[in-house]
Amino acid sequence: MTDPLPFGIVGFEMEIPPRVYVETWGCQMNLHQSEGIHGVLLRAGYTIVERMGDADVVLFNTCLVRQKAEEKVYGRIGAVHKLKDSRAILLGIGGCLSQVKGRRLLERFPAVDFVFGTSGHDSLPELINAARHGDDGLSVLSPPDREIDEIPHHRSRCNTAMITITEGCSNFCSYCIVPFARGPMRSRPPERIFSEIRQAVDAGHPEILLLGQNVDSYGFDRPEFGGFPELLERIAAIGPYRIRFTSSHPRDITPAVLEVIAAHPQICNHIHLACQSGSDRILASMNRGYTRKRFLETVHASRAIIPGINLTTDLIVGFPGETDDDFADSLRLLEEAQFGSVFVAAFSPRPGTRAATMPNPVPVDVRRRRLHQVLDLQRQIAIDANRALIGKSVDVLIEGTTKEGFSYGRCDDHRTVILNQHGTVGQLVTAVVSGATAAALKGTALASIAAGANAPKGTR
Numbered sequence: 001m002t003d004p005l006p007f008g009i010v011g012f013e014m015e016i017p018p019r020v021y022v023e024t025w026g027c028q029m030n031l032h033q034s035e036g037i038h039g040v041l042l043r044a045g046y047t048i049v050e051r052m053g054d055a056d057v058v059l060f061n062t063c064l065v066r067q068k069a070e071e072k073v074y075g076r077i078g079a080v081h082k083l084k085d086s087r088a089i090l091l092g093i094g095g096c097l098s099q100v101k102g103r104r105l106l107e108r109f110p111a112v113d114f115v116f117g118t119s120g121h122d123s124l125p126e127l128i129n130a131a132r133h134g135d136d137g138l139s140v141l142s143p144p145d146r147e148i149d150e151i152p153h154h155r156s157r158c159n160t161a162m163i164t165i166t167e168g169c170s171n172f173c174s175y176c177i178v179p180f181a182r183g184p185m186r187s188r189p190p191e192r193i194f195s196e197i198r199q200a201v202d203a204g205h206p207e208i209l210l211l212g213q214n215v216d217s218y219g220f221d222r223p224e225f226g227g228f229p230e231l232l233e234r235i236a237a238i239g240p241y242r243i244r245f246t247s248s249h250p251r252d253i254t255p256a257v258l259e260v261i262a263a264h265p266q267i268c269n270h271i272h273l274a275c276q277s278g279s280d281r282i283l284a285s286m287n288r289g290y291t292r293k294r295f296l297e298t299v300h301a302s303r304a305i306i307p308g309i310n311l312t313t314d315l316i317v318g319f320p321g322e323t324d325d326d327f328a329d330s331l332r333l334l335e336e337a338q339f340g341s342v343f344v345a346a347f348s349p350r351p352g353t354r355a356a357t358m359p360n361p362v363p364v365d366v367r368r369r370r371l372h373q374v375l376d377l378q379r380q381i382a383i384d385a386n387r388a389l390i391g392k393s394v395d396v397l398i399e400g401t402t403k404e405g406f407s408y409g410r411c412d413d414h415r416t417v418i419l420n421q422h423g424t425v426g427q428l429v430t431a432v433v434s435g436a437t438a439a440a441l442k443g444t445a446l447a448s449i450a451a452g453a454n455a456p457k458g459t460r
């Protein structure tokens with residue numbers, strides 16, 4: 001780890017530590033990396049502010065997965081450009097967008113002072129310091145296959161401690177930019193994972209969320225270790241109250257993973273298993289590495305081994321060449337798999353990926369129509385599944401408060417529960433499900449909620 005430069009002393013006069021504002025787009029991995037950016041900057045003496053208007057330095061941690069995310073970043077660069085008319089402010093762009101576009105961002109946007117990538121965040125204090133003292137157009141992009149950063153994380157959530165277990169991805173799904181932006185899959189050494197989890201548990205985080213583009217590939221590059229099943233078992237032994245993970249890959253998840261989930265009540269009854277399509281032809285064109293049959297076998301095995309498991313998924317509609325029949329296969333897959341929720345996206349071509357140059361694009365209006373068809377079908381599936389839980393008792397870990405003043409949280413299987421009264425974040429409440437919509441359950445707390453009663457650690 002590199003020591004930050006002593007930004008506080010210039011010409012024997014103390015400078016006021018810069019105030020930094022960090023804005024984050026994209027996946028949980030990016031959210032977690034922003035926790036690392038906060039941690040590194042706080043350690044170096046910087047102040048983190050909540051509003052861009054209060055900052056001396058603005059950092060954007062960006063996403064490139066969809067066109068919309070990219071355009072939003074460009075819009076926000078424009079906002080900083082305007083701010084620069086009235087006062088001195090530095091702008092740095094990091095994350096997937098800058099890892100792929102690099103110095104082209106500096107050439108295209110004069111408001112951008114420096115770019116940094118998806119790793120190497122421990123050197124940010126030096127980078128900011130150099131930019132503050134006049135160095136123009138700095139670009140620090142680490143090789144995307146560099147070892148996973150070991151940096152302090154300033155955790156943004158009370159309940160959930162996000163912990164990286166793998167970085168990058170070697171799958172090269174034909175629509176996805178991640179392998180180009182984040183490099184090949186690397187597994188973090190298990191002892192470092194265990195040590196970070198012990199610290200998070202000791203700090204009072206009841207829930208651990210293991211992060212990786214494909215968590216099931218954990219250990220493919222560490223043959224001496226027993227892979228994701230062993231990792232889960234050993235994390236359960238450390239004793240966090242709840243253990244979650246995302247995302248699983250339908251090609252790589254094994255019966256051994258399902259057995260470990262079933263054997264450890266601390267590991268939550270939820271798997272996010274991205275199907276992406278229900279058509280074998282489209283799955284092959286996406287380079288997903290499994291068939292519809294294999295995917296459904298995994299769904300049925302999950303339900304047989306882990307009773308009550310909630311499966312959620314991602315689905316792309318309007319992939320190049322997707323016919324009405326292919327799309328009908330996707331709808332049938334949703335009906336058969338009965339997911340608790342579906343993140344559906346209309347295909348958005350990403351320059352640099354194979355899918356971006358594939359023939360037979362699906363017209364935009366067809367993509368939009370298919371997206372709404374999926375939403376309508378899934379709404380009905382989710383309502384039916386949620387209503388079937390009415391009268392059952394669930395344990396809810398409170399995460400926040402609705403606009404109407406009621407507490408909400410998640411139960412073990414990741415469903416959101418809105419409670420009929422107010423408690424505090426981190427409390428564990430047993431509730432009876434009294435109502436349901438497609439998006440959430442309503443719960444009546446069995447006992448009145450006692451403020452400050454945090455979820456017990458390591459017990460179940």
Ligand code: SF4
Nearest residue numbers: 169172173176178213
């Ligand atoms: S598994 Fe496929 S979709 Fe997921 S990150 Fe890797 S390449 Fe992208």
